[in-house]
Amino acid sequence: DTAVSQTPKYLVTQMGNDKSIKCEQNLGHDTMYWYKQDSKKFLKIMFSYNNKELIINETVPNRFSPKSPDKAHLNLHINSLELGDSAVYFCASSQASGYNEQFFGPGTRLTVL
Amino acid sequence: RKEVEQDPGPFNVPEGATVAFNCTYSNSASQSFFWYRQDCRKEPKLLMSVYSSGNEDGRFTAQLNRASQYISLLIRDSKLSDSATYLCVGLFGNEKLTFGTGTRLTIIP
Numbered sequence: 001d002t003a004v005s006q007t008p009k010y011l012v013t014q015m016g017n018d019k020s021i022k023c024e025q026n027l028g029h030d031t032m033y034w035y036k037q038d039s040k041k042f043l044k045i046m047f048s049y050n051n052k053e054l055i056i057n058e059t060v061p062n063r064f065s066p067k068s069p070d071k072a073h074l075n076l077h078i079n080s081l082e083l084g085d086s087a088v089y090f091c092a093s094s095q096a097s098g099y100n101e102q103f104f105g106p107g108t109r110l111t112v113l
Numbered sequence: 114r115k116e117v118e119q120d121p122g123p124f125n126v127p128e129g130a131t132v133a134f135n136c137t138y139s140n141s142a143s144q145s146f147f148w149y150r151q152d153c154r155k156e157p158k159l160l161m162s163v164y165s166s167g168n169e170d171g172r173f174t175a176q177l178n179r180a181s182q183y184i185s186l187l188i189r190d191s192k193l194s195d196s197a198t199y200l201c202v203g204l205f206g207n208e209k210l211t212f213g214t215g216t217r218l219t220i221i222p
Contacts, residue, residue, distance in 0.1 A: 041198065043157065043212040056209055090156055102210065104156035 003027050004105035006091050012111045013081060020077045021108045023091030031055075032074035033092040033102065034066060043090070049074055050096070081112045116140050117203050119213035126191055127221050133187045134216045136201030145204040146177055146184045150197045151215065157200055160186075188218075196220045 004025045013019055025032060033056075034046040048056035052068045063079040074091060088107045094100040119136045126132045138146075146163040161168065163175040163184050174187040188195055201213035 040214065041151075042214050043200065045209055045211075048209070101159045104158070106156055 004091060004093055004103050006089075006105040006108050008108060009106065010109050010111075012113065014113055015081055015083060017081050018077070018079045019081060019110070020075055021089055021091075021110075022073070022075045023105055024073050025091075025093040025103070025105075026072065027093055027095075027103060029093040029095050029103075030071060031094045031096055031100075032068065032071070033094075034074065034076050035090040035092060035104075037088045037090060037107070039087070047074075047076075078110075081110075083112050086110055086112045115213070116143075116205065116211045117201055117213040119201050119216050121214055122217040124216065124218045125221055126218065128191060128193060130191055131187065131189050132191055132218065133185055134199055134201075134218075135183050135185050136213055136216075137183045138201075138203050139182070140203070140205050141179075141182060143203045143205050147202040147204075147210075148173075148175055148184075148186050149200040149202055149212070151200055152197045157212075160199070191220045193220050193222060 007022050031050045033048045035043050037043045046060045047066045049068045051071050065077045068074045088109050090107045091105040092102040094102045117138050148160040149157040150160045151157040161170050161175050163177045165177050167176040172189045176185045196219050198215040198217045200215045203211050
């Protein structure tokens with residue numbers, strides 16, 4: 001059974017479109033995250049939710065909106081996609097926030113044309 | 114200056130050799146550090162936590178030097194399967210993991 005899963009794995013879309021990426025974890029963890037890894041492989045946190053509540057919101061354009069319907073799911077919706085949004089987006093979860101090990105999903109490779 | 118800095122490499126090392134990476138951090142208030150490993154086109158996975166007293170896990174040894182603000186990872190008797198990118202990670206403000214850009218290691222047969 002996959003611990004942290006994301007869909008889709010690949011997403012190719014035109015500039016200006018709106019798209020969503022879904023994430024689910026079956027580990028019973030309280031905290032979930034979204035990270036962006038750019039072409040230089042730099043991994044940077046975007047958002048963190050603890051028990052469906054937003055606890056970290058880095059300087060991310062408001063075109064990006066996370067939604068956590070329950071603590072096992074954290075989806076990412078992106079409006080008006082731009083070329084610079086092309087990256088790999090990783091979802092992760094941990095038992096609690098702080099120094100607990102984070103388990104990452106397989107990533108969603110987004111390409112904006 | 115980035116909060117966590119690493120030499121990106123690449124490090125090309127013959128099989129069986131010992132290799133060491135360093136990573137420096139700028140925020141002295143950081144509480145915890147980790148090494149994550151990321152294989153090509155895969156997700157990062159925790160390799161080991163780093164403790165001030167130093168810790169060892171098989172062929173891997175991690176050390177933290179708070180006075181000089183750096184952490185290190187030593188890999189002994191390197192295997193082909195050790196080829197990956199090694200990410201130095203710090204926990205700042207008790208909530209947020211900050212990743213270095215990673216050091217790419219290739220073990221050569």
